[in-house]
Amino acid sequence: ELAIGDFERAIALDPQYAPAHVGLAHAHFWLHQQTRLSPQRDDHHLEAAIRHVRTAIALAPDLGEAHAA
Numbered sequence: 001e002l003a004i005g006d007f008e009r010a011i012a013l014d015p016q017y018a019p020a021h022v023g024l025a026h027a028h029f030w031l032h033q034q035t036r037l038s039p040q041r042d043d044h045h046l047e048a049a050i051r052h053v054r055t056a057i058a059l060a061p062d063l064g065e066a067h068a069a
Contacts (some may be wrong), residue, residue, distance in 0.1 A: 003027040018060035025052035025069050 007024035010017060025048075032045035049069075056066035 001027075001031065004031075016059055018056040018063050018066060021052040021056035021059065022063070022065045022069050025049040025056065028052065029069075 004024060004027045007020050007027060010020035011024065014020070028045040028049040032042055032049065035042040035045075053066060053069045056063060056069070060066060
């Protein structure tokens with residue numbers, strides 16, 4: 001959760017910085033993974049991860065990390 005705050009601050013400073021969107025996607029994905037098998041799954045994190053990966057790919061189509069995420 002701390003990483004989410006850090007990546008959000010980086011994006012606030014530079015919304016076009018694709019690697020920060022990738023990092024934010026990873027942070028959200030792993031928070032989703034922690035709840036995946038629980039009765040109260042948190043799909044908000046999965047949706048946020050997908051949204052940020054798509055943003056990263058749109059900003060930097062050649063960024064391999066974005067495609068891998």
